[in-house]
Amino acid sequence: MTAPLRIGVAGLGTVGAGVLRILQTHGPLIAARAGRSIEVVAVSARDRSRDRGVPLEAYAWESDPVALARHPDIDVIVELMGGHEGAAKDALEAAIASGKDVVTANKALLAHHGQALALAAEEAGRVIRFEAAVAGGIPVIKALTEGMAGNQMTRVMGVMNGTCNYILTRMESAGLPYEEVFEEARQLGYLEADPRLDVDGIDAGHKLSLLASIAFGTQVDFDHVDLEGIGSITIEDIRRAADMGFRIKLLGVAQMTGRGLEQRMQPCLVPATSPLGQLQGGTNMVVLEGDAVGQIVLRGPGAGAGPTASAVLSDLVDIARGNRLPTFGQPAMTLTRARPAQAAVPAPYYLRLQLVDKPGALAKVARVLGDSGISIDRMRQYGHEDGTAPVLIVTHKTTRIALDEAMAAFPATAVVAGDPVALRIEAV
């Protein structure tokens, strides 16, 4: 095991440069830990002339990532290009076909093609590692795949898009509307080139689908992640939720139910005093629940050059040490196709509606809820403005189906103005 591990890095954005920087500054430290040195043989990126703040002279340059992936003197390809089709996918497939291990930060690619890639890698006797793809610097893939390997997992959840959490906490702390904070985030460079990846929950949904696969031994199934973004969250709901002791988070939850695998990525209310409720700004948090261990909470930076490079290095050191395991923790051919379940797990809900100022209005709303089998845990009515009054309701546990039925019946009462807001309250 004294031969160096030879790597090629495809993609030299901030993370790629971060990986090179760590290898350049911590070479002896990493060699001591890995039992061998990790040597960069070649790199690849679109623009050769750009200054990336790290010297590149020592590395061969491949303008084509697929050529890099086929380079004969490389053991591991580190793929940091991103994108779920095109060059990244081609490079990964070429790397596996030419007998290389793969380390990637590409959640989109794995969410869409993880099963096929894992099968190909395992057939070729190669590994695909992706610690950097989920929750940045937090070693959550390792914690789940290895640290909790003795557990039947019961639920995994997390706040895994720092930009959304930044927007929501900033709306609360500055009292600003969504649109304004969204614009701020754009100017700060926090948003993806296509911001829907962030605010529609797609990026976080990719991550959730990867965690669900490992946790439940199922094939990645991003298509059945129930996605709901944060675009409709108002400063009013953030404040009203706070009045009731909650914070609103874009929370991903995956759990195996009697009816199948439920995967949700949606704005939820969580108790303001809980670890998830306390999470501010761009920090990520993942909660792993298993039958033996109970609840493990991991918190850390979800993005950025240093944290993401740290996760890439964790995978590289593992490969250098000879720690090899199937992509999703068990052989891809043994992963089952889970039946997708939607809205299977009941929960309490937060409801906000504008009640018209008429006698008996509240009773009518309560009756509609009761007719759908929904009972009320707590209710708060505020003063009237312009002929309507905000009413907040926290229900007892109910299903989304029952709730939608009740909401569909509100208009007929003629006492509910506008569209009511309904948000799930997740027990954390």
Added chain:
Amino acid sequence: MTAPLRIGVAGLGTVGAGVLRILQTHGPLIAARAGRSIEVVAVSARDRSRDRGVPLEAYAWESDPVALARHPDIDVIVELMGGHEGAAKDALEAAIASGKDVVTANKALLAHHGQALALAAEEAGRVIRFEAAVAGGIPVIKALTEGMAGNQMTRVMGVMNGTCNYILTRMESAGLPYEEVFEEARQLGYLEADPRLDVDGIDAGHKLSLLASIAFGTQVDFDHVDLEGIGSITIEDIRRAADMGFRIKLLGVAQMTGRGLEQRMQPCLVPATSPLGQLQGGTNMVVLEGDAVGQIVLRGPGAGAGPTASAVLSDLVDIARGNRLPTFGQPAMTLTRARPAQAAVPAPYYLRLQLVDKPGALAKVARVLGDSGISIDRMRQYGHEDGTAPVLIVTHKTTRIALDEAMAAFPATAVVAGDPVALRIEAV
């Protein structure tokens, strides 16, 4: 890799029974993840007749753990007996000498003999794994040794004795004095047979010394952990600290300084709103800080059959998968002997003293502090009772040496009654 991994379990207390229960109920799940089944061949404990709630008929019984360790049909010895001398040590040494890997939850043994045991194991080509020895079910050894392998670690810290955290939070929530809550904890069975292991910080100090070794590539050096227990913490200090926005935690901190390795296990003040400050009851929390990743916080159950068994299973699945690495993350012969540093890292301090009701009293105290180079960040004086008044002082950063100098000079002022209390405020 289709041959089963054959194990022997030495020690059948709650954790040992928990390990057997997981293997009995999750056999196929674990085999799918590990790539092979994990089979218990033999067990060993003091009392064969005791009912442990799990069937034992399928396993050979060895009354002598050393005989178990030498059993020819066993690949891994799981040592759950505890104690840093005697049977546990003998069994581990015998296991290594007879070519077996070792999984242990024994922090005391590793804190005292970790370096010698690691050397012996590595010479024999065997591994010692101890995820269960630190912070129960939290996969912190894995996160540090593997997940952060690309980082120069800057600081590791944690609340790693659930009993002490239970006592401190219960004192605050119920307003009860230490002695009463200590007695409660004893009756609840939370305390070790020798409670000094808990309340004097010895158990948590063992754990800290293991984390420090991995983090800084140094030989375990428990003898130089600066230990201070919670026995002198009063309900008054808990309340006064809360007035200033802090909570008191038995916090272990290890960091490499210009003067050497500093390891402290002592009651500290942390901001009440920080993750450490929010930690209630018996839960553990470990904070890992590295130069690339920044800060990672891990939270979970620090004790109990299920969580501890979960950690043992993590080690067993690693060994079954062929994931082998040196005990402390790099070969034991490459670990350096760190120069021990005490009180090298300056910090703000919380000071509480009883001021005699005399003109100019406060000025005299302030002058004594100033003479030792200590400046005051915040101060609060309460009303006089019985001729003295409590004064709380939060200093700017200073060293423990300067503070001790000032405290030694207080008596000469004749305005400070009794012994002042000084507690470090750790930046978290």
